[in-house]
Amino acid sequence: MKITVLSGGVGGARFTRGLLALLRDRLPDGAGGTSAQVTVVANTGDDMWLHGVRVCPDLDTLLYTLGGGVHEQQGWGRREESRRVSDDLAAYDLGWEWFTLGDLDLATHLARTELLRRGLPLTQVVQHLAERWQPGARLLPMSDQPVETHVELEDGRLIHFEEWWVRHRAALPARRFVQVGLEDATAAPGVLDALTGADVVVLPPSNPVVSVGTILAVPGVRDALRSTRAPVVGVSPVVGGAPVRGMADACLAAIGVATSAQAVARHYGLRSAGGVLDAWLVDTADQDAVPALTADGWRTAAVPTLMTDVPTTARIAADALALVDRVP
Ligand code: GDP
Ligand code: CA
Numbered sequence: 001m002k003i004t005v006l007s008g009g010v011g012g013a014r015f016t017r018g019l020l021a022l023l024r025d026r027l028p029d030g031a032g033g034t035s036a037q038v039t040v041v042a043n044t045g046d047d048m049w050l051h052g053v054r055v056c057p058d059l060d061t062l063l064y065t066l067g068g069g070v071h072e073q074q075g076w077g078r079r080e081e082s083r084r085v086s087d088d089l090a091a092y093d094l095g096w097e098w099f100t101l102g103d104l105d106l107a108t109h110l111a112r113t114e115l116l117r118r119g120l121p122l123t124q125v126v127q128h129l130a131e132r133w134q135p136g137a138r139l140l141p142m143s144d145q146p147v148e149t150h151v152e153l154e155d156g157r158l159i160h161f162e163e164w165w166v167r168h169r170a171a172l173p174a175r176r177f178v179q180v181g182l183e184d185a186t187a188a189p190g191v192l193d194a195l196t197g198a199d200v201v202v203l204p205p206s207n208p209v210v211s212v213g214t215i216l217a218v219p220g221v222r223d224a225l226r227s228t229r230a231p232v233v234g235v236s237p238v239v240g241g242a243p244v245r246g247m248a249d250a251c252l253a254a255i256g257v258a259t260s261a262q263a264v265a266r267h268y269g270l271r272s273a274g275g276v277l278d279a280w281l282v283d284t285a286d287q288d289a290v291p292a293l294t295a296d297g298w299r300t301a302a303v304p305t306l307m308t309d310v311p312t313t314a315r316i317a318a319d320a321l322a323l324v325d326r327v328p
Contacts, residue, residue, distance in 0.1 A: 001036045004198040008043045008211025009058040010075040011237055013065035015204035018313025020136050026328040038137035039194040045149035045214035048160055053109040067133030078104040098167035123188045142215045145185040149210055150178045170247035174254040179217055187220050195224035200326040203234035208264050209251035225276045231324035233279040236261040240285035262289035279323040299323050
């Protein structure tokens with residue numbers, strides 16, 4: 001079974017970890033892995049240059065989460081992390097003002113930057129980093145070209161998405177999101193094939209605007225999703241009218257979509273009506289959405305969707321696959 005996941009950082013990584021646990025359990029390969037093939041297409045819209053190093057927040061969250069190195073409570077970054085380098089930089093009055101890079105995390109950024117400087121495309125850089133982390137899934141950046149999400153503020157100023165998110169906690173009202181570099185970007189090698197050749201495509205509970213929305217904006221991706229023979233199923237990142245963590249509501253507000261499981265489903269749209277989804281899994285807190293969506297042709301169900309631990313998340317993944325008859 002070939003499964004392709006379009007992922008942001010924490011929500012997508014946690015979901016994929018549960019999905020892989022499910023597959024190892026149901027489709028074991030005898031060596032502790034799974035015979036199923038999972039491809040994760042990662043958002044790179046959050047990537048940025050910071051003091052000379054290339055930072056790829058969502059790709060790194062995926063590597064650390066799937067590779068067993070993530071800071072579990074935080075959801076991103078390395079566990080047992082320290083900040084000696086950033087503290088020492090501050091002594092030179094050159095500290096990072098709002099984005100702290102831990103020492104171990106910094107090693108990832110230095111390694112990536114070195115490989116990029118040698119001329120490797122990001123796809124190959126990710127492959128190299130994955131040899132160390134062994135994520136158990138094929139990890140692809142959405143594009144090898146830089147595409148950076150910037151936020152247009154009400155005064156017309158454009159700032160990098162990470163500055164808006166981390167420094168301002170998404171509290172500055174946003175007029176819109178702009179993907180800088182999108183016109184010149186193409187989907188990374190393997191991305192479109194992973195969609196058209198899949199047995200099932202999953203949109204995990206990732207941010208619909210700045211994670212999945214950015215991947216969908218890469219030329220060819222939306223069309224590949226519309227035309228693939230694989231069913232496409234999504235899991236709602238909105239539970240009971242609020243994001244589970246983070247400030248996705250601020251992103252949804254900026255594009256005029258209500259923060260509700262049903263509104264996010266309608267924003268993605270049904271494939272039979274020009275959208276990208278066939279099925280939508282919502283939380284039991286949102287079971288009111290089920291009759292209305294079902295009446296409009298959605299395959300939908302309400303189940304607990306809080307990814308509290310790996311076995312619970314594996315069950316959510318099974319529920320999502322069951323919606324489109326793809327239970328392994
Ligand atoms: P980011 O790039 O680190 O922001 O991560 P993603 O875009 O992959 O995921 C962020 C989204 O995940 C947020 O909108 C959260 O609401 C959602 N999310 C996080 N944890 C959970 C969970 O346990 N259950 C559900 N349903 N959604 C979650
Ligand atoms: Ca992200």
